[in-house]
Amino acid sequence: MPLENRVKEFRAAKNLNQQELGSLVGASRQTISLIERGDYNPSITLALKIAKVFEKSVEQVFYLTEEE
Amino acid sequence: MKKKTGLKFAFTMIVCGVLGGISSLFVRSNIKDLSTIFNSLSDTIIKNSTILMLIGVIPLIIGSILIKKAKNIIKANADLDEHQFEKTNKMLCMALSIPSVMMPWSFICFGFSATYSFRVLSVHILVDLLLFIIEMVWITIIQYKTVEETKKIFPEKKGNVLDNKFQKEWYSSCDEAERQIIGEACYKSYKTMSVIYPILFVIMIIICTVHYLSPFIFLMVGMLWLVQMLSYLIPSYKLEHGKKSRR
Known part of the structure; x- marks a missing residue:
């Protein structure tokens, strides 16, 4: 089951750019870009940090989808 | 499943053996031509x-x-x-x-x-x-x-x-995604070289039959192969069984 996320959506809602979000969670801008594109699945630690910045639960930011 | 894999492996070995035999026959029958080709190729490259x-x-x-x-x-x-x-x-x-x-x-x-x-x-x-x-x-x-x-x-x-200390500092400033990319790329490199070295040895052994190759060439390529294997195996063992846990 592929992992999807709403990082881009929540980041826009918080008015943060990729660099700023990266700095807040200790990741590079490239990593945030990879996560948003679905090309990289973050570790639990990073997922928790991202969710904390958005003031959401991890499940609200990252979720599994059924394969077609 | 295991039987199928075993048959596939045996078939690959037979095909490789047949190809090796044909190559050796070809090399032995064209020994003078090949020697001339290797000599002229070496001269052209060097000049x-x-x-x-x-x-x-x-x-x-x-x-x-x-x-x-x-x-x-x-x-x-x-x-x-x-x-x-x-x-x-x-x-x-x-x-x-x-x-x-x-x-x-x-x-x-x-x-x-x-x-x-x-x-x-x-x-x-x-x-x-x-x-x-x-x-x-x-x-x-x-x-x-x-x-x-x-x-x-x-x-x-x-x-x-x-x-x-550039490489060490650069790596320490990489985050988890970048480290994963480095790890995957290094593993692909390891896998590629693990295929290249045996092929290179076979080619060198075939060349040896028609053209003089210094034993040092075998030693150098062999040492590189050994260094590659050990530089992979030792850190792997330490990371898996070492005292320091990976965090």
């Missing part, structure tokens, strides 16, 4: 080492252009948008790849030149030495400038190319 070194200048020019373009984009835009960021990052990645490839190329070409100068003393070696030095300096400049530009779009990155 044209200067041209080969000059060819190496072309990618260095491309690398310099890429850095210049990336630098202009960074300079013109204080805050890069996503498209500009991806474009600049790709340019810098390509620019950084060029010196990594061109360094072994320059060493190979200068090695050819050194072989030639051993046979015939001439100004040839001096021209090649000059070209080699120029290429090495150029490569270092490209690496330095690429890293400096990369630091502008990745402010968290640390390290100076001219410092001995």
Whole structure:
């Protein structure tokens, strides 16, 4: 089951750019870009940090989808 | 499943054995022709080492252009948008790849030149030495400038190319995704070389039947193979069973 996320959506809602979000969670801008594109699945630690910045639960930011 | 895999393995072994037999027969029956081909090929490569070194200048020019373009984009835009960021990052990645490839190329070409100068003393070696030095300096400049530009779009990155601890500092400033990319790329490199070394040995053994190859060549290639295996196995063992847990 592929992992999807709403990082881009929540980041826009918080008015943060990729660099700023990266700095807040200790990741590079490239990593945030990879996560948003679905090309990289973050570790639990990073997922928790991202969710904390958005003031959401991890499940609200990252979720599994059924394969077609 | 296991039976199928075993049959596939046995079939591959038989095909390889048949191909090896045919190759040996071909080599033995054309021994004089092949020896002549190897000798003329060696002479051509050695005598044209200067041209080969000059060819190496072309990618260095491309690398310099890429850095210049990336630098202009960074300079013109204080805050890069996503498209500009991806474009600049790709340019810098390509620019950084060029010196990594061109360094072994320059060493190979200068090695050819050194072989030639051993046979015939001439100004040839001096021209090649000059070209080699120029290429090495150029490569270092490209690496330095690429890293400096990369630091502008990745402010968290640390390290100076001219410092001995550069690789360690650069790696420590990489985050989990970048470390995963490095790990996967290193494993692919390991897998590729694990295939290349046995093939190289087979080729060298076949060449040996028609052309003199120094035992040192076998020793050197074998040592490289051993170093590669040990440099993979020792850290793997330490990471898996070592006292320090991986965090």
